[in-house]
Amino acid sequence: MVHSITNNVTVNDCANIILAAGGSAIMAQDEREVAEITSRSDALSLNMGALRAQEAMLLSAHAAKRRKRPVILDPVAAGASRLRGEMCARLLEAGLVSVVRGNASEVWALMTGAQHTLGVEVNALDQVTEQNLSESARRVSLFSRETGAVVLLSGALDIVSDGKCTAVLRGGSEMMRRITGAGCMLTSLTAAYCGANPENLFEAAVAASGVMKTCGELAYRRVCEEMEGTASFRTRLIDAVSMLTGSDLAAKLRVQIL
Template identity: 30%
Template structure:
């Protein structure tokens, strides 16, 4: 009989040691299957043979009720005793050719791979699928001394699978917040191959609500696959949004959307939590109030955890990186509660300390919008075109900024905002160019930080608009509902238009008076003024 075709979408690797107190393994397993787990690997590193066989037998019995296949980690004897669909082996386990001889031609064999060379051997030895990892750091495996692959490294391995029929799942540190980043960021650069699924342990096993955890993971994976299927045959085209409404390509329509968000801010006064640069905290709070939102600057991990359900959006600006644990909790809870998360990686390319902390945060949660100047966006994009000079960018900027933001948006599965004399905003498909602004913005401390604050305010307004009106711009492969591209545009446009109005005032004599006038103009700004002054291009 031919080998069974497996659905690798949400691949649960068991681990009884991760179960929360009072949670029964078999109860957790059945709930996870009800939530949408498509494949189960029984992994028992410390059980003796008899216990392993019993766990595998009962696991298969439950999985059979849901028509979900079971694989056995490493132990060929357990697989043969229980009659599962196949095995998964590591690089130091039984060699694959020998395993194939022992288990026969019809069983599935998966092989863990950590690099390109191991992947090539897996293809040569006719593995049915490979497990790529570790993508990020994980508590389930000892990977000391080994480099985590990240989405980029995963994509390099996926390139090798083109035309081979070998399937691929990623494993290691994968959870709901960073899943979109992995799926979008690992699309192979040469062949556009994608993952067939993700292998997860603690995000399901350690959950008190494994059904809900599995369901959320399945929703993201299925949506990503639908989006890719819709784009099949459109060579070189990728969109984070399944379908782009043509009206969104009209400037007047965009400005009307911005006007609507301005009104929502005034009516709803969403709470915006800002873990931000101490240098700009007071000004950030003032501009938040000026546009109609309500600021709170909470950083304590316990406090931000409790606040998350109540906020409209969360801004993480790590200019002074003093509250990293609070940032990790705040970002993770924003993802869990599906609140917009705006990341401002201040001076991320300036020091190794900042680069390492940004990498740690981005592996812990998924930003909705990333805002930065040319040096910061260049560092995240691993570009050498623009250098960092402290918090500022050095040099003449990118030759093609639109291409840079579009590519980084695809890679990060986030809206990218590149600020400067001209601002560029992209979701990986569309690019908006904003040419408003005053030269005084370069002369005051924290103007970029304030722009991030306003983006967070309008992201909250966009989410409210979606929930109120069920608007058609939902990206269901992402964590947040609402048109976040327009939200980012609104934040930039309102800030830069207000800066122009402030600079034209007769009482503005320099940067000091401009700073106060800017807050006044943000407070007094009307949708009509934005419409009249807006300099927006769709590239």
């Protein structure tokens, strides 16, 4: 059971991907009930696209900490306004975050306080490439040690680190960037797997990254076969998660431990 405080743009996709993965979803933001809902859930997902629910986020995060439930932070557009960066910093500095899942611009903004992202999408200059991979992985690992949170930085290459071990996952599809919410869905999937595997959040984050990359490939293959576009891709992505088997995943998964 994942309790999500998330944005209105992608909330339905977030609920559906959790269900597709075998979890249950509850979206709740009212300050009078959130602590109770979090206490009864296995994981809490906080998405900065729902910044109006700041008080609810803090109440929920404290409830999760009391119950030792993992808290997954999606720092949506962390570099786009001071308020977003400050709220993320507040949660991180209070030790309320177990896993951070963001794109490169968001993670670098949290690390440096820089505000050069215009919106929710990654800035091309920030992206992880094969050329800057080892330096990027070093920074992600450092950020994980600084915050005590597992960090999942997503993009063409996903990097996952718990400060000791760092993994790189390749694959997925360019089309994942042409829909809104692939990142929010990855955050939701991460929360579902962290709720199911609270003893090993690094492994849970690697699993979420690997499932999303694999399903992005399966969905892309399907839309190409059917000559479909981005709206169908979004549907096919959730379809692929709901139909994925362990052997499909084992056959496709490519995890490199650095």
